[in-house]
Amino acid sequence: MLTYIIVVFYFGIIAFLGWKGYRTTTGALDYMVGGRKIHPYIMAMSYGATFISTSAIVGFGGAAGVFGMGLLWLTFLNIFFGIFLAFVVFGSRTRQMGHHLDAHTFPELLGIRYKSRFIQGFSGLVIFLFMPLYTAAVIIGAAKFLSAQFGIPYEVSLFGFSTIVAIYVIMGGLKGVMYTDAFQGSIMLLGMIFLIFFTYNRLGGVVPSHRALTDMGGLVPPPLRAGGHQGWTSMPSFGSPMWWTLVSTIIMGVGIGVLALPQLVVRFMTVRSKRELNRAVLIGGIFILMMTGVAFVVGSLTNVYFHRNIDNLEFVTVTTVTEAGEPVTSPPMLAAFAPDPAPGVEIRPSETSSIALLAANRDVDSIIPAYIRHGLPRWFGVVFMLTLLAAAMSTISSQFHAMGTSIGRDFYEKGLGRGRRRAYSSVLVTKAGIFLGIVLSVFLGYWLELTFGGTGMEIIARGTAIFFGLCASTFLAMYFGGLFTRRITRAGAIAGMMTGFFVSAFWLLFVHMAESRALRLSQYLFGRPSLLEGVRTGFIFWQEVDPLFVAFPLAVIVTIVVSLATRPLPREHLDYCFEGIG
């Protein structure tokens, strides 16, 4: 009953703030058009709510349950690159150049800067086609949590949540109403502050809980140990498969990718002046620490909680019979994750507990939801559910915003040269694009879980990392070059963009084992899951190296080399682009 009261209350406030936003036009843009001030807290909270989602908290928090505290390197990169560097170095120039060139999307900024409709159209298409992967990651995170919280099947919670998202979008959720976002950001902040205090307190304090986690090093399951896992307070062994996944995909992919994220770039343009960016650095730094830092520490510490609490939790083992007639017994898992009773499946109470990954029956994305459900007071589960709904909703609205403008404005209007600005056909394509984006995201949410669920793969973290890595490889070289130097030519930008995109795609399809094995194209064409299967060069284990590590450096080199060999853009155009920037 309490659950329903709190949920109704939450949606009541969201609806009220949304209505207030429409009535009194308190959208960020209205404020700035009117030259009014926005409190920096409101502004920073609304940024934070846009960028942190269930992907970070549930997905990467769950990955921390597997990999351990090494994920804190990602928090460091998020704060240093994603906030400090992005806001201080990229933010102001992006805002100035964006306004001067009258660019309203990331592809449009690049397209006008390099005088290329192709760049704008191609970038728009890449964002539209691949962003559903990131949206799916956010949706999976929310659905996993709702599933654990209400004890309902994943499919039910996925389609239930998707319906809420669809209603939210139809009701105008894509309109950035600052107070709604700021309210959601504040809920997230309070929820995470409570989570870290409660967790540390329950496990005996900061130092004792870290020591307890270190002491569990001997409990690392043999398959993880063979992959390079050395305990949850150590990095995986250098050059091992787990090291490459953690460092090249999870830490670097997301840590660097955040610099070229389309929604972030557009957000820079919606601020009034450099002063707002400076102020947002202060609050944003704290916000990211409290979101990702807390999620990763708590994710790691769930191992201590599940291991210790044999008396409070119900662990079971599941025995099944293989085709060869051999009985196989699973490690202890939480009873909630045991399959339904069926002939040939024997479920027995277990007298031993488990680490987080096994307690959640190898479902990485269920580690955080299971901890919240079983390890924290019931009322907190409800509050945290609101935290996650808030995180998911605010991010999803920015994702659909980006998808819609990418396909309508960038690809259809500019790339194809069809339809004029504000034309009916263009608006129609945008709306159809958003609808298609929703359908595709939900389908991916269903298919990814069906294909990889319960295999020990961190679906949310990898889905997010693929999109972030692709953005960095495709856009970062020309984005950076476009803001800071006049020497990058149109040909250089296009060559770098194509290199980044196609090398990433090739690596994903044919080399990077995690994806190439699942997509099966390499197996079908070449008879092996990865073209570089088992190949090592020194410490480089090629099949585990993330596409970003190969595609981004190549994109930078190609951008520079082609630019040196081709003629710069006309001087007048460059003067116009850099007017007032220097």
Place this chain on the structure above:
Amino acid sequence: MFGIEAPSIWLAYLLCVLSTVLCVVYGIINWNRGRGEIKPEDKTWLEEEKEIEESL
């Protein structure tokens, strides 16, 4: 440090806190800096952005 033995982990923990401190200090020092006047191009941009938002 922090009850964590591996330097590669406690360093990450420490850098998270230090980078947040850096953000806080930078924000405080520059709290009132960088306020530029709103130019006509900013206003045009904002008005068009609002139109795009409405059309979504």
